[in-house]
Amino acid sequence: MIDELIGKIKETGNPTVVGLDPRLDYIPAFLREASYDRFGKTLEGAAQSFLDFNKAIIDEIHDLVPAVKPQVAMYEQYGAEGIRAYIDTIRYAKSKGLVVIGDIKRSDIASTAEAYSDGHIGQVDVDGQAHTVYREDFITLNPYLGVDSIEPYLGNCDRFGKGLFILVKTSNPNSGEFQDLLVDGRPLYEIVGAKVEAWGEKLLGANGYSSVGAVVGATHSQQGIELRKLMPRTYFLVPGYGAQGATAEDLAGCFNKDGLGAIVNSSRGIIAAYTKKEYKADFSEKDFAKAARQAVIHMRDDLNRVL
Numbered sequence: 001m002i003d004e005l006i007g008k009i010k011e012t013g014n015p016t017v018v019g020l021d022p023r024l025d026y027i028p029a030f031l032r033e034a035s036y037d038r039f040g041k042t043l044e045g046a047a048q049s050f051l052d053f054n055k056a057i058i059d060e061i062h063d064l065v066p067a068v069k070p071q072v073a074m075y076e077q078y079g080a081e082g083i084r085a086y087i088d089t090i091r092y093a094k095s096k097g098l099v100v101i102g103d104i105k106r107s108d109i110a111s112t113a114e115a116y117s118d119g120h121i122g123q124v125d126v127d128g129q130a131h132t133v134y135r136e137d138f139i140t141l142n143p144y145l146g147v148d149s150i151e152p153y154l155g156n157c158d159r160f161g162k163g164l165f166i167l168v169k170t171s172n173p174n175s176g177e178f179q180d181l182l183v184d185g186r187p188l189y190e191i192v193g194a195k196v197e198a199w200g201e202k203l204l205g206a207n208g209y210s211s212v213g214a215v216v217g218a219t220h221s222q223q224g225i226e227l228r229k230l231m232p233r234t235y236f237l238v239p240g241y242g243a244q245g246a247t248a249e250d251l252a253g254c255f256n257k258d259g260l261g262a263i264v265n266s267s268r269g270i271i272a273a274y275t276k277k278e279y280k281a282d283f284s285e286k287d288f289a290k291a292a293r294q295a296v297i298h299m300r301d302d303l304n305r306v307l
């Protein structure tokens with residue numbers, strides 16, 4: 001799967017992933033109203049407005065970016081209807097040729113991890129009948145439970161050509177509380193990073209990178225530089241650009257000299273661009289997806305400036 005992602009990054013000349021993290025307060029009133037007219041102010045009404053919003057954004061950005069990253073929490077909070085919108089968003093993004101990174105951050109003992117893995121990146125069996133359910137290309141995982149909790153996903157990556165991004169150094173302000181603790185004189189995130197690099201050895205692609213990637217926050221630029229050296233074959237998913245304050249300069253060290261090695265996420269900065277003062281003058285609420293397109297072009301040019 002990593003080669004498909006790299007192929008799309010080269011094709012678009014853009015290492016950007018658009019985070020599809022819809023919230024009702026980002027959905028333009030006219031879209032919300034249209035959905036409420038059909039379904040009322042119900043869970044279905046909210047979920048349908050998310051799907052309509054995502055589809056309009058995907059239509060505007062699919063030729064510019066390699067991938068999208070739906071954040072499952074935004075959908076899951078609305079129950080079965082929200083999950084339906086999550087699945088339909090994945091299907092629609094894939095129909096437009098986008099790689100889909102499901103931000104699901106799962107973590108559990110192996111027997112439970114197997115169920116998550118089969119549902120998201122494998123197949124489930126219903127009395128001899130196989131079904132593919134969520135269909136993400138990559139998913140995010142939390143490694144806190146150790147390698148036996150990751151193995152069920154590695155197996156399905158191999159079998160079904162999928163990929164992972166495993167949390168190594170997260171972008172949040174308190175990520176250091178555990179991740180920076182010294183263990184035998186070494187920060188924990190480095191120990192986890194070295195493990196992730198080793199777990200990925202069996203899933204190396206033609207470009208020299210593994211389908212087992214790492215999440216490395218743009219907000220911790222020095223750690224990004226150190227991890228880049230420690231994990232030469234691991235692709236980084238880099239959140240924190242834009243809304244969380246990180247700049248292109250902050251995350252430049254997550255890339256290799258060939259301009260590969262990282263894909264940078266922006267969610268609110270793209271999908272809610274039309275609400276920002278720098279876009280308001282040129283884009284009305286009706287043009288929210290066009291504003292997202294403009295924000296993607298701006299981000300692409302900003303990233304390419306430092307590569």
Ligand SMILES: O=c1ccn([C@@H]2O[C@H](COP(=O)(O)O)[C@@H](O)[C@H]2O)c(=O)[nH]1
Pocket residue numbers: 019021071103169170171172215216217239240241242243244265266267268269
């Ligand atoms: O360390 C991490 C891991 C995941 N995320 C997720 O990325 C997006 C960021 O959204 P923005 O609006 O661009 O801030 C969101 O889905 C987070 O859950 C992260 O930010 N940091």
